[in-house]
Amino acid sequence: MPTPAQANVRISAVSLQLTATLLGLVGTALVILQALFWIPKGRANLAVLIFTACVPVIAALFFALAPRRVEHQTVQSHAWHAPMVCVTLGLPLLLTILVMLLIGASGSFNNFSGLAMLLAANAGRNLREYVGSLMRRTTDPGPR
Numbered sequence: 001m002p003t004p005a006q007a008n009v010r011i012s013a014v015s016l017q018l019t020a021t022l023l024g025l026v027g028t029a030l031v032i033l034q035a036l037f038w039i040p041k042g043r044a045n046l047a048v049l050i051f052t053a054c055v056p057v058i059a060a061l062f063f064a065l066a067p068r069r070v071e072h073q074t075v076q077s078h079a080w081h082a083p084m085v086c087v088t089l090g091l092p093l094l095l096t097i098l099v100m101l102l103i104g105a106s107g108s109f110n111n112f113s114g115l116a117m118l119l120a121a122n123a124g125r126n127l128r129e130y131v132g133s134l135m136r137r138t139t140d141p142g143p144r
Contacts, residue, residue: 010077014137017130020088024123027096031116035109044109052116059124095119
């Protein structure tokens with residue numbers, strides 16, 4: 001159980017999204033490196049690897065241009081123990097571990113490339129959220 005001092009610990013939305021984006025991008029890079037150097041050439045399609053590397057940028061653009069059905073969050077910071085923080089930071093880590101284990105155990109990137117692209121798309125979504133939170137921070141007239 002967190003103490004009252006720990007309960008007040010907060011993380012800014014910009015830092016949260018930047019960290020989640022970096023975790024997703026590093027996870028995507030690790031999966032690609034694993035496929036390049038650990039998996040036999042015939043079981044890791046180079047074109048799919050290149051496309052997977054491009055997915056974060058494509059996803060960020062898609063999420064930025066697609067209409068949103070939920071209002072933008074105007075919250076500048078979140079409690080460290082909030083479920084949103086745990087999910088935002090935990091999802092890239094969990095996906096990275098899962099994808100790397102599945103690819104390593106099966107010896108084939110091609111069989112699990114969809115999960116690798118899901119990891120990359122999540123990094124793109126976090127990138128879009130990072131840019132959005134950064135823009136909200138710079139345009140917010142309130143105190144910082």
